[in-house]
Amino acid sequence: MGMVTVLSLTTGAWLLAGGAAGHPPPQPSPEQASPAPRTGDGADAPPLPPSPPTRIRIPSIDVDAPLTGVGLSRNGSLDVPPPQEKNLAGWYAAGTSPGERGTAVVAGHVDNAEGPAVFYALGALRRGRTVEIERRDGSVAVFAVDAVRMYPARDFPDEKVYGPADRAELRVITCGGPFSPRTGYEGNVVVFAHLIKRPTVHRPSSRPAHTPH
Structure with missing residues (x-):
C-alpha cells in the first residue's frame, strides 16, 4: 500500500474527564517490542486468496469486534471508524485483505x-498470541504476534509498518504513548503479526451483521 500516516485514534477525552482515575491504556514493554525470530520450519502459512474481512478476535485481550472498510482522509492519513462506534475496527480496504500475501x-x-474502545488493551498483547480474522468467504485467518511496539507520532515509521511483505502479514494499530491534556496521545501502538496456518471454514455467526452508519 502507499505510504500513509495514522490519524489520531481519539484524543483521550475520557481520560480528561477522569476516567479510570486518569490511568492511560497499557503500553507494550521493551520485551514485546523485540521481533520474534523468523523461522524456516514451515510455520508460515501459504497466502490466501483475496476476501474482505468481517470480524477481528484477539482472545488474550478480549477483543471481538466487527470490521468495516476504511480509506484515506484528504491529507493522505489512514481513516478510522467513527469514534462513537467504540467496538468497531476498520481495515484498509484499498490495500491487502488479511490473509493475502502482503501487509494488511x-x-x-x-x-x-x-470510556475504553475496541483496542484499549492492545498494548498489553504479548508476542506469540493470536489474532483471528473472519473473512467473507467463510474462512478464518489466524495470525501469530511477532512484536508489539509504540512509536511517537512524529517519528512514525511508515515504511516499516505499511511496507510490502513477501508473506501474509497483519498490522493492528491504535493510539498510545504518553498522554497530553493539550494534544492527546502522542504516539501509536502497532502489532506486527503473520499468518500461521490455513483457515478452516466455519458456520456463519449468529450475530447480526454490522451496518455502518
Missing part, C-alpha cells in the same frame, strides 16, 4: 469520550 492493516480507537 487494521486500525481502531483506544477510547472515546465514554
Whole structure:
C-alpha cells in the first residue's frame, strides 16, 4: 500500500474527564517490542486468496469486534471508524485483505469520550498470541504476534509498518504513548503479526451483521 500516516485514534477525552482515575491504556514493554525470530520450519502459512474481512478476535485481550472498510482522509492519513462506534475496527480496504500475501492493516480507537474502545488493551498483547480474522468467504485467518511496539507520532515509521511483505502479514494499530491534556496521545501502538496456518471454514455467526452508519 502507499505510504500513509495514522490519524489520531481519539484524543483521550475520557481520560480528561477522569476516567479510570486518569490511568492511560497499557503500553507494550521493551520485551514485546523485540521481533520474534523468523523461522524456516514451515510455520508460515501459504497466502490466501483475496476476501474482505468481517470480524477481528484477539482472545488474550478480549477483543471481538466487527470490521468495516476504511480509506484515506484528504491529507493522505489512514481513516478510522467513527469514534462513537467504540467496538468497531476498520481495515484498509484499498490495500491487502488479511490473509493475502502482503501487509494488511487494521486500525481502531483506544477510547472515546465514554470510556475504553475496541483496542484499549492492545498494548498489553504479548508476542506469540493470536489474532483471528473472519473473512467473507467463510474462512478464518489466524495470525501469530511477532512484536508489539509504540512509536511517537512524529517519528512514525511508515515504511516499516505499511511496507510490502513477501508473506501474509497483519498490522493492528491504535493510539498510545504518553498522554497530553493539550494534544492527546502522542504516539501509536502497532502489532506486527503473520499468518500461521490455513483457515478452516466455519458456520456463519449468529450475530447480526454490522451496518455502518
